[in-house]
Amino acid sequence: MSAADGGPDPGLYGPGSVTWQCHGDPMMWIAGVRALYLQALHPRAVRGVMENSDFRRDAWGRLLRTADFVGTLTYGTTEAAEQAGARVRKIHRTLSATDPVTGERFPVDDPELLLWVHCAQIDSFLHIIRRSGIPLGPGQADRYVAENRVNARLVGLDPSEVPGDTAALAAYFERIRPELAAGPDARAVDEFLRSPPIHPLLVPGRNLVWRPLAALAYGSLPAYAHQLYGRPAPAPRSVTRRLRLTGSLLRSIPAGLRWQLPPGHILKAMRRMGPGSRPSPYTLRTAAAILDRPGRA
Template sequence: MTGTSTADPGLFGPDSVTWQLHADPMMWVAGIRALYFQALHPRAVRGVMQNSDFRRDAWGRLMRTADFVGTTTYGTTEAAEKAGARVRKIHRMLSATDPDTGERYGVDEPALLLWVHCAEIDSYLHVARRSGFRLTDAQADRYMAEHRTSARLVGLDPDEVPHGRAELAAYFTSVRPALAAGPDARVVDDFLQRPPAGALLVPARELLWRRVADLAYASLPPYAHELYGRPAPAPAVTTRRLRATGTALRAVPARVRRQLPPKHILRAMARLGPHARPAPFKVGTRVPILDRGAARRGDGGDSGSCQSWRRAGTTP
């Protein structure tokens, strides 16, 4: 069925930064970076380790995460809200125990949800921009403002989430004393370096997955490398590798990439019409679709929010 202008565009819609950014193939590298980053919060990663067997169902967990992001980005408003409700229900039923103190706490503590959200959004923005996705600072702030919606879906108060890059940077500064590469983070690191694979897939793991994981790790902030205690290439080398990888992946025609599961973009285009597709992107050849009006106005796009992080007690 051909989409119409009256169809539900979902929570974000074709004119959002989110639609454009989440269609970029470098989101897979960004997702792995987010896992490395999130594992540095001992309370947050403990909740994952004590409530899931990701080592035996790594692919299933990865696909469920991709399905959630795809549904909330490209699905209908109803589908996105239902996906958020499912996540909140699951989180309410889960808890973890601090082995040192015996404290039992819920995995849906706002401070933990906030860390997971911020590490994920930062990873998406950082990898995309560093790999050549031309996004203005104003658009990056707009992307963060848009994701106050995704924060609400997982149970956060949107007003308590950083609205722009400046607030996000202040948040990371405030939370750094709580970060550490404890035993659980080491397990995540080992797993991401060498995920279980059948004998026939081991060569592919070493040739492909290992390179992607190494690139994701290298793109972490320097203090994350210090915490993990594993060296990373010089920043300039990492940037060159990210740009080369981004250029190669974006050279694959979008119509081919969209055939990969879970095919949320194709369903959104069928619902809204082909005009709603994420714009084809070529590094260094044009201004992104969201900047066309701004380029005519000369104002650089939406101003976004760059207020300083003001919340008290942000360190979990």
């Protein structure tokens, strides 16, 4: 039953979507860090961030706000998601930045920049989810990319201009690669992600927990990103093994405990939609098994 039928509002995705099932996975945090590494390789996109945010002093706040935005779009009501998108579009309309090469001023909501940020994020989410052990089949991966055209619309893009499957997403990255570079802004992001400033008492925890996870996110980048950053890339097989091990470890933490962390979008969605809406990779496995049965079209 949908909200239109008088039932609970499933939001923009709903429990039947691949996005709903994937975005509750704890490996999304590593995927988010990978997305930051990738997004920073577009000189204009990263300049827009550096000029219009307090990234160096409030990077944690930015990360949490991004996670809150993704959580609202995925698990919030339709109204909450639309309002979140409207707020982001309103903010972006007022911002501009200076091209680090030409000195030209450009709007932060330039569709080309919004498209880069979107594609880098979706590629990172999908890459980490699949590589860390969640068995998305090709059809489910394509569906995930298509579903997230909703996300693109909310930040101000025309969904018809956004890649709608994995082949189109790969073609987009082939097209955009000549425009990518690791300038001073990208290196500042890299430096922060490798060793974010924190209270001295928390340094041991940063070194023990954060640095290995950030290194894993970096290691999962495509080869051209490693070349641009100028740092050696670990062996792909080793990265995949570590991603699967980390995924197994994080997924062993009870979901109810993980989902207690603020802002609690998943728990709110489950209260609204019922216990059958619980995000789980097992749901995706079951769906894949049904689709792959002999005799199914």
